[in-house]
Amino acid sequence: MRRKADMSKETFYDTHAHFEGTPAETVAVMERALAAGVERIVAVGGSAGLNAGALAAAEAYPEHVRLALGFDRDQAMAATPEVFVETLRHLAEEHAFAAVGETGLDFHYHPETAEAQGALFAAQLRLADEWGLPVVIHTREADGATLRVLDETPWRGQGLRGVVHCFTGNQEFAAQLLDRQLAISFSGIVTFRNADLLRASAAMVPDERLLIETDTPFLAPVPLRGQRNEPAFVAHVAACLATVRGTTPERIAEITRLNARRMFG
Numbered sequence: 049m050r051r052k053a054d055m056s057k058e059t060f061y062d063t064h065a066h067f068e069g070t071p072a073e074t075v076a077v078m079e080r081a082l083a084a085g086v087e088r089i090v091a092v093g094g095s096a097g098l099n100a101g102a103l104a105a106a107e108a109y110p111e112h113v114r115l116a117l118g119f120d121r122d123q124a125m126a127a128t129p130e131v132f133v134e135t136l137r138h139l140a141e142e143h144a145f146a147a148v149g150e151t152g153l154d155f156h157y158h159p160e161t162a163e164a165q166g167a168l169f170a171a172q173l174r175l176a177d178e179w180g181l182p183v184v185i186h187t188r189e190a191d192g193a194t195l196r197v198l199d200e201t202p203w204r205g206q207g208l209r210g211v212v213h214c215f216t217g218n219q220e221f222a223a224q225l226l227d228r229q230l231a232i233s234f235s236g237i238v239t240f241r242n243a244d245l246l247r248a249s250a251a252m253v254p255d256e257r258l259l260i261e262t263d264t265p266f267l268a269p270v271p272l273r274g275q276r277n278e279p280a281f282v283a284h285v286a287a288c289l290a291t292v293r294g295t296t297p298e299r300i301a302e303i304t305r306l307n308a309r310r311m312f313g
């Protein structure tokens with residue numbers, strides 16, 4: 049029989065957090081997360097440093113942390129896609145990946161490296177396909193290019209699976225991603241005062257494709273803006289989505305937890 053105390057406490061799955069602090073800081077962040085009912089977290093890489101931080105979190109909290117390793121768009125000029133893929137293959141010999149990423153395109157900060165970003169993104173999509181893993185996708189001011197890379201990938205396995213994380217797009221882009229079987233994850237940005245268009249996107253994502261995240265250590269949600277973000281704050285994202293979608297925070301916590309478990313384990 050479940051005790052009342054368990055039933056009254058929501059549990060959350062934060063599908064996107066970066067760990068770049070000292071081991072002691074990671075432990076402190078994780079303990080606060082667990083105390084706040086965040087039972088699972090995807091620790092996400094994207095560079096050598098972020099991959100190392102994600103590995104450290106996963107090793108310290110194997111029951112609670114799932115691992116996504118990859119190389120993101122800001123790394124695209126640092127080496128060839130082949131070198132990055134070799135590095136990931138090497139890491140995969142010793143560590144269980146739940147996903148590849150984050151990886152993707154960002155023409156806001158790095159428009160001049162668009163071609164290299166596309167090549168690195170495509171190479172990791174092929175790797176995820178080969179491994180049968182979902183992909184954690186970053187996309188900013190690159191809607192059309194992102195769809196093009198996804199559509200040009202020669203899928204051989206079970207096809208595209210994954211999530212567009214920290215979604216900031218409009219309803220049209222959300223629909224195009226949903227058409228491609230992707231999930232959409234909302235971060236603290238959805239709580240920002242000027243985010244009405246994003247909230248409209250959040251209202252249209254079907255229950256079974258909805259995920260929540262913090263994108264720790266960035267983008268702390270309202271009312272904690274300006275603080276260093278951490279997984280313990282994910283409840284604010286759930287509460288905002290509940291308002292937008294006309295349901296309860298408990299229900300948002302439940303459906304996003306189930307979706308995340310299906311995708312990441």
Ligand SMILES: [Zn+2]
Nearest residue numbers: 064092150263
């Ligand atoms: Zn991220």
